[in-house]
Amino acid sequence: MSASPLGSRRFIGRTSELAALHERRRDLARRRGSVALVGGPAGIGKSRLLAEFCATIGGGRAPVLVRTECIERGARTFEPVRSIVAGLTGGDERALDAVAREALERGTFFRSIERIVRSAAQKRSIVVYIEDVHWADPATLEFFAFLAPRIATDRILLVLTYRDDEIEAQPASAAAAAIARIARASATHRIALPPLDEDEMRALVDEALAAHPKPPAKIVRRLIARADGNPFYAEELLKTVLEGGAPGALPQSLEGLVLERFAALDETEQTVVQHAAVLGYRFDPEHLRAILPLDDAALGRALRTARNRNLVVEEPPRLRFRHALTHEAIAGRMLEFEARPLHARVAGILESQADASQRLGEIAYHWWRAGDLEHAVAANEAAGDAAMGMHAHHDAGMFYERALALAVEDDAQSRLCVRAGVAAAVQGDQENAIAYYERALGFEIDARRFASAGEIVRRIAGRLVYAGREDEARARLDAFLRAYGGQLKAVDALLIDGWPILIDLGGGGARAWREKLAASRGADAGSSWNAWGLLLLEVNAHAAVGDTDAWRESLERLRPFVREGSTFDRALSLLAFALTFAYDGADASQARAALEETHTFCERNGLESVRKYVYACDAFDRYLHGDVRGARDAAHAALADADDANQRANMAVVGPLIGLDVDDSDLVSLASDAPLIAAMSSRIRTNSIALAAGGVAARLVALGRDGEAVDLLERAVAALETLFGAQFLLPLAARHVVSQDARANIDALLAAIHPSDRAGLAAAAMVRATFARRDAADDARELALEAVRQYEALGWPILQAQALEVAGDGPAARELYMRCGSVRNVRRLTRGAERMPRTAAIVADFPALSAREREIAVAVGAGLGNLEIAERLGLSVKTVETHLSRIYARLGLRSRAQLATFIATRTRERA
Secondary structure (H helix, E strand, C coil): CCCCCCCCCCCCCCHHHHHHHHHHHHHHHHCCCEEEEEECCCCCCHHHHHHHHHCCCCCCCCCEEEEEECCCCCCCCCHHHHHHHHHHCCCCCHHHHHHHHHHHHHCCHHHHHHHHHHHHHHHCCEEEEEECHHHCCHHHHHHHHHHHHHCCCCCEEEEEEECHHHHHHCCCCHHHHHHHHHHHCCCEEEEECCCCCHHHHHHHHHHHCCCCCCCCHHHHHHHHHHHCCCHHHHHHHHHHHHCCCCHHHCCCCHHHHHHHHHHCCCHHHHHHHHHHHHHCCEECHHHHHHHCCCCHHHHHHHHHHHHHCCCEEEECCEEEECCHHHHHHHHCCCCHHHHHHHHHHHHHHHHHCCCHHHCHHHHHHHHHHHCCHHHHHHHHHHHHHHHHHCCCHHHHHHHHHHHHHHCCCHHHHHHHHHHHHHHHHHCCCHHHHHHHHHHHHHHHHHCCCHHHHHHHHHHHHHHHHHCCCHHHHHHHHHHHHHHHHHHCCHHHHHHHHHCHHHHCCCCCCHHHHHHHHHHCCCCCCCCHHHHHHHHHHHHHHHHHHCCHHHHHHHHHHHHHHHHCCCHHHHHHHHHHHHHHHHHCCCCHHHHHHHHHHHHHHHHHCCCHHHHHHHHHHHHHHHHHCCCHHHHHHHHHHHHCCCCCHHHHHHHHCCHHHHHHHCCCHHHHHHHCCHHHHHHCCCCCCCHHHHHHHHHHHHHHHHCCCHHHHHHHHHHHHHHCCCCCCCCCHHHHHHHHCCCHHHHHHHHHHHHCCCCCCHHHHHHHHHHHHHHHHHCCCCCHHHHHHHHHHHHHHHCCHHHHHHHHHHCCCHHHHHHHHHHHCCHHHHHHHHCCCCCHHHHHHHHCCCCCCCHHHHHHHHHHHCCCCHHHHHHHHCCCHHHHHHHHHHHHHHHCCCCHHHHHHHHHHHHHHHC
16 A cells, blocks of 8 residues: 655644744844754654754745755765865865866865855855755864854854754764764854654644544554654654554554565565665665666656655655665665665766766775675775865874774775874874884884884874873884884984974974984985974974074074975974974964964864964963963963873963963862872973973962972973073072072072073073072072063063062062963062061061071061062072071071061051
């Protein structure tokens, strides 16, 4: 028996959800763009809700409506984005290809698509509706996550539907992560579709049965109860009943209902529908004709029957399955060995199409499902390369994994392992990247290709560092050199020997490596990747030792690599510019330009793992240049969802200082977390951890744990190789260290400063002034004023203010802190400032006290605590306590309270 189409023509329920969508649409007239995330399980009515909403859009100045959907399997990378671009450019999908070509040259893919969308919105409001984003390819998801926070002031409404139960079932999936990011955007509104209530379900059934004989009430009640508020399930149950299904044997699932309807087809019709399912959720009848030995009449009859049975829907010139659940149920019936030859034929058809180069992902999928090793390996590798070119890194990894699983030749496996490793690395998946590189390393060593093996070992070391395993990274490099160094050319050995410079900020044996570099000048790098690696090492080594002239010369030679090589390598080249400009005292405008260029490149290309480092550099640079609030925002961005131990260590260099300055306790805690502190509990082995110890020590001082801070600072300066990045650590250490060994270590660092190292020379002036003040030396003020002048020339007001404090000019320091937004320091210098002059006049009458003791007595009389006194005078808390003990003894007092009372009494007597 053939079933006529059945369903409710009238929209039932969902009034509040529909009203929410219309409110978002009305916002467009006020130039308020938004994202509507519509979630619910399969069959709950997401498509019906959006169909009702979209039916109201049309005519006059109504918004432009672009509709598309995401398909579970075999779709092209960026398929929904292609449809959106085509919808906004008059149906010309080639516009996306033009954008892609331009974007690949400039690294601006996401921005280029954004420009198309926003440009269209300048002319007219836009509603973009995308179904089933839980099936979107990760690159498309990344684009939506990129776009969501950027449309708040545009006439753009982005409506995304997804199955919330699938997202909940796979919380670690790319879809779950992207939807969570989209949901966090300020312009996003979530619309959850609950089951229809009993009254709504009854109205739905009544409306659906309007043109059909109504089953007995008992069966209807049972049907409604079985559907449990799911409209699609209710309609499928109704169809089964109307087709003569036994009421007592209604299937327990939607899949069972679909398969019952499928089973009612004859053999030819079943064959046609199953072949259509192989083609996909949406399919072309022409492709069916090509893979089936049926004449047009037989094929047409079978498709009409499938349509009448509510299995497929016609959308000229193609057809689609009535619901994604329908497609899933039927596609799962065919045995693998039955499906393989069909997939091979589909792949062959797609390869013969004029747009085959745009369908590499679909071709790769079908060859993979066909199990054709030769074709599947080649097609999936090509699709992976294309996906990497489009910055669809997750998709690229999937294609490379498929090819790798089928590859037989060792060379092919090695090549694919490296490519899969790069795709994983770009996504921040360190462990998988390491695993792929390790496999490739084994192939290269077995083939005795030691230069290539050396490149892979450097990649492994880089990933180990990102995973927080710096010691292991060094050990791998050392072990490889010991085992195979004799088989390497000098330049290959030099690269491996110097790689720790990239691992350890400011360390890694930069001084010694520069000497080896000088001895090997003129040697052939052997490959462009080696040449790039050498220049990257040069830039970082010259910056580490403060050789500004050599550093700038190397940067100029590195600049061409910003426009060449893989996206990831270009990002690392830009990061070298940003990091060294930010940390090495470069001109503020150059530093800002380098940071913005790197940030934009990473944002446009979805390089979130590298972008976190850019945020860290940005925080450091903004703090140095006096933008404390901007530094706080950048620091939070760097630490958001940070699972990279190396990144957390970088942020500890300055993060706690920024947090303390703006009373942001969350930032202080995030930037100096327990795992990082644990890494400092024993001997500090790297320059990076030594620099991070400065930030942790500042937090300990603020907590009054002065003894722990002193111990940490002394171990940190003992581990420092250079002054690179130590702008904050060294002045803090100079205030607090007590041992002669620590002073000797600091003196040795100052003695090694390069003459062109402006940042290092300023730090040296500050440290010498702080030591002189602690020692009550006559030249303390003059040394501090020299530090003030040097910091002013660098444009670093936050450190200039610290130097002014050491020089004894509290009011000028307070003014600078105020301009920078350093709330805590302003409050510290303001507290008791009015009482200081009067107290100072009284204390001047105490000849038994030294000049330093008078300063401390003045501060006590003004109501300051030991920590505030220590910070104001550039001393450690322990030193303040020692001076207080001497003051009590010389004035015949026993406590701080007696000292404060003694000064107050003298003040009243003088008044």
